[in-house]
Amino acid sequence: MSNASPTPSLDVSSEQHAAGSSPSHRDSSALPQSLPQLDDTLTSGSALDGEKHPKGKRKRTAAKDKMLLEEAYKSNPKPDKQARLEIVDRVSLNEKEVQIWFQNRRQNDRRKSRPLTPEELAALRYGGMHNVSSDPITCRSAIADNDGSCPAADPTGLQLVDRAEVSLLFNHTSPEHSQSFTDAATPRVGSQESTTQARPETTPPQSQEAPSSQRSQEGLEAMAHSFSSSVGYLANRWNLGGSFSTPSTLVRGGDDSLKLERFPPSSCSSDTTYDANKKSQSNVRLSLSLEGKAELVSNQNSPTRSVPPRSSSTLPGLPQLRRGGLQRSHSALPSITLPPISALTSSLPPRLVRGRSRDVHAWESCADSERRDELTAQAENESNGSAIAAISLLRSSSGILQPSTTKRNAPVSKPQQAHQAKKAKFGRTNSTYARLENVGAEPEKSPRENLSGKVKVAMLVTPTDSDKENWSPDEDGNPHDSPRRRPLPVGPPSKSQNARQPGRALQENKRPALLGNRANTAPSRSLGASKGAIEIFEDSGKKVPASRDDEVERFMRGEVSPSKKGDMDCVAGLLSLSQGAWR
DNA sequence: ACTCTAACCTATTCACCTG
DNA sequence: CAGGTGAATAGGTTAGAGT
16 A cells, blocks of 8 residues: 555544444454454354454445445445544444445446446447457457448547447347436437437437448448547446536538537526527637647637526536536547637636535535535436446346456456556547547657646546546636646646656546547547648537637737636647647 | 645455355 | 455555645
8 A cells, every 4th residue: 555554543543433432343453353243244144253354254244234334325425534434333334444335335336337348339239149358459340340440440449439329239228228318318319310319320220230331431430539439438428418518419510511519418408598698709719730739710610618507407516517618519520629728717617616625515515405406316317217327237137248257347458468457547548638649659658658747638628527526616716726726737747746647637537538528529530630620519509709809819929817827828738748848 | 845644546356155 | 166246455646734
């Protein structure tokens, strides 16, 4: 363990606690033979006949305790110390054990809700006809063969699976679940002809079994690029989409090109509400080209981002933060475009700006009971027929999923790539950034070296699961970074930054790609560099007043107000990084 | 700037349980 | 006995507080 001290402190507290109100407390390390709870234990008894530690027999949590723990977990999956102590009061575990239990419980949760892997998708697609190879390459080729192309042939190593594919899979496996799945995850799917599911070439359920060559290659490519790296992450994205992001859908534009459009989550208020509160937006945007050059791109013909109001009918601040401020455009098609940082930050809701905090009270004050009710309802709604539930069902019901030969938490990568697997947490090759970086970076460069810096921006754009807890409402609504938030790297990182550079953001990148993640929106190189004007497709189309243009112009000229200085620094840092200034 | 602490994470190991 | 599950460990990161 890197931190050797926490455990003793926990033990101390638990011992103190045990001396007080919890007579049932037991310290497994100190009392290996004690069995004070045998009376209470309702679990299989053989497991409880000793507490040798470690490597000895392991005790099982008593059923009664488990119930209590589960209850506590439902109300708060991440109890703080005080909450843990309260739990310790009620169960026959010490704080450390409770902590570990919650840790494992969360891990278990994530595991169950983990999106389908390419292998699993492939397995589902084949309906178990083929064994799922643990070799992702094998699987890739299988999919590629099936599709007549290999969208996953990109170096990211991840499959490109479109949403329709998953829908088909669900239709294929469990119609009734598919229904609820679709309903829950894509509330407006029926009204969107754009939805790939509704597209004639993929709609007929019979076509599931048909060779995928029938599919529109164009559509596949577009979807592939849009959803690159999303693979099985669709579930999480949809789930998140309900609360934090907006799922996107493909639409066929007037030019018959596929564009991604966004539709609001189930909890979202109507478009009318949206429109009524739209913020003015610029007609141009600062964009980062594939070559790493800053460009001003036109917003015309592209829907502009809308920042919904903080209406009580919609999800409260935080979700809107994700939905409004972090929804990336679906600019996947011709080129990569990055919005100005200010565009991201300016759209953050007033109270829920940036700033990470583990202070649960901050969240409590933010999410008052009423709002929590909304969130709870939403969560329940999503858990009922949600993608996660469906995937979990698939996992549990499908023998072809999760082949037993694979470790539960083993990365998708091959076992022989142990080192890479270990480093997978830094492996961002599935992201757009990775592709961007790979374009110019030496392939042998270690992920750590390659990833320094930029990931911070990704984190800023897409706070992920574990980051949620660290995003705290900003009391004054100040768009500036929280004083305690580490600043984005500007210029060469400091020594200490280097030491911890990869950071959580990197880890998160291999996690379900949220919708806001650029990985979902960026094209792969196979599309080639854009030759024309770069378009950014934003949430909804609305032209913006020219005042924003002026603002952008001032921004580009360096006439930046002090309050925008940070944004400018971010952009400058990005640009310098994109041009190879890694250090 | 640096260190320390607490919290979290992922990955892994391994005892236990079950079919 | 193989495989699944859960408890526990190891190693890593971050945030925040203190020096």
